[in-house]
Amino acid sequence: MSMILELQHLKKYYATQKAVDDISFSIEKGSIFGLLGPNGAGKTTLLRMITGIFYPDSGEITLDGKKFDPINDIIKIGYMPEERGLYKKMKIGEQALYLAQLKGLSKAEAMEKIKFWFTRLEMESWWNKKVEDLSKGMSQKLQFVITVLHEPKLIILDEPFSGLDPVNANLIKDEIYGLAQRGCTVIFSTHRMEQVEEICDHIVLVNLGQKILDGTVASVKQQFKENKFRIQLQEVPANLVADSFEIVDQKANQLTVKIKEGFKSNDVLKYFLDQNLSIEAYNEILPSLNEIFINLVEGSKSTTRAFQNIND
């Protein structure tokens, strides 16, 4: 599968901080990619370099097989920043038209695409309204439309669901899937791990300006599993001692067990079968991304990321 975006050894240093410190990764065409990290990890700086707002101090960005050219490649990218807004006093239709033209669409093209998207998301009646008349969720929807309407190859969404109710969040989610199916690549930046788990194929975790995790959601979970299993029995005998596992937690008839070194999950099952206990359920407990995230980030002092002087 070919890559839409490749980052090689990107660096961006500010006066008091290494905002992005040697980050490399690549993103497959048509995938939904999650860029995760705590506040101040350098995500926004990274995204701004990908969108051509900042130039990296060193390193290279390759977009669609060619060296990234910030001026001409703008049309290929749609960026919805975390801090976003619109002209409050401008009519919504005119505003969408203006922003689409700024991306490089001709007026006729822009008009056609706006009509398409407004109809699709049932926003036709908004045309002559002003942004100040919209609720937060509505303007979020408008933001999304403005970001994707020129059908860019690479769509970057920074916290796209903040302020959206579940119905509208689902609507946007479906659109994101749809865009990915039609060949767009989506970079998704958020703190909300349950959304990442649900939507993303591939994730990268950034902390203190460095990449600390890179892989598919499934492989990351495998990597961080603790060999814990949950077993539900019809009844739990008084004392359970086995060589293959230890009991971590017990709730009514449900046991959480941790398999000891050198044993496999079947050994546990075998033990219970040998005891002639009827098993109602047995499944592996994989860590949630939330747990992985907290584990990795906690203790790195990223929450109190200190300002340091950078002399080189």
Next chain:
Amino acid sequence: MNKILLVARREFLTRVQKKTFLLTTIGLPLIIFGFYAMIIYFSVKTTDNFRVAVADKANIFNNKIESKDGEVIFEFVQADSAALPELISSKKYSASLYVPAGFTLQGNDSLQFKSDKAVGLMTREKIQRRINKALDDKRYESMHISKVQIDSLNQERDLIKFSSANGKTDNDTKVGVSYAVGMISGFLIYIILFIYGTMVMRGVMEEKVSRIAEVIISSVKPFQLMMGKITGIGAVGLIQFLIWIVLVFGLQFAIAILFPSLTESMQGQPIQPAGMQAAQAMKSSGAMNGLMSGLDAINFPFIIGCFIFYFIGGYLLYSSLFAAVGSAVNEDPQDAQSLLLPITMPIIFAIVIMTKAVNDPNSGLAIFGSLFPLTSPIVMMARVAHGVPDGVTYFQLALSMILLILGFLGTTWIAAKIYRTGILMYGKKITWKEMMKWAFKKS
């Protein structure tokens, strides 16, 4: 379409389509003129007579001081100094003038003028003029100088002919008119710089505070966004100004028709120094045709050309600085005040130099001020009004224009760098020191 033009078009249209634009563009001159018309109307038409009781014990005035109905009326009464306050308190008279029995014209005695309430400046001036004139007439009479002799003495003369070395004639009127033109155009540019500069600044602040800048910056370069804004607002300013000029000339004619006696009463008005000088020059050279010849001596197409050049040049130079400040300000508009100071200082400095330059267009300060790009848009207008090459040499004018263009390129270059960093910077209070750091760091 070019992105700068796209941005400019939006900036222009959103401003011009607003109701407040029409209101300020057409309403403002109307209000100002209405205001002036009212002042003039009330000062010309004083309905209340100011009655002065004159007790002339020395019989100096011979029962005659010129009175004018609607203004001041002098009436001679037979009363002594003790009875005069009574006349005033009985509301028959507003004031009294007491000439003691021993009063002589040659002596240093003074006359006592008492009024029930404080006398306004204009009335006071009228009273003084009338009384002095009456006294003067008596003095001449006592010195046996005939009226004809006095008239011939008072006749206007223009013995000294001022002209430049190359033979161009130059009279007081022309200098006065040049003074007025220079002063007015200098002040206009000053106002333009402030009005449209702050408009640019507020536009940038709005974009930053509402976070739209983040969205736009991903599709437009910060420089394009800034230049688009400056161009768009500049076009608004130009249009607004043209409308104002048309309105001002139109209304001036209207006022001249409505109040034909205006020029006469103008002399007593507390008008602006520029107008005063011109009016004085006009008075000394006698009449309206003097003013006309003064206006004729001024090359108006040339001045208007220069005005438009310095208008645009000065606006571009300063608006990019205003944009830089706007980009550095966060939610709190108070921050803007302190950041603006280094920008407003040279503008105010320029006004100070301009008031000097308009008097003496070839002084060292005027030459410096008219060449230095931060002050030249205002100061050069004062010199240009005196004509080329009398007020300013062609070389200096060309040099000033080139320096202004270079200055504009320079400030835009610096401002663009500040703007680029500032527009995406939130939550931090920014100082000029930091802005300078951004401006001069290598990209």
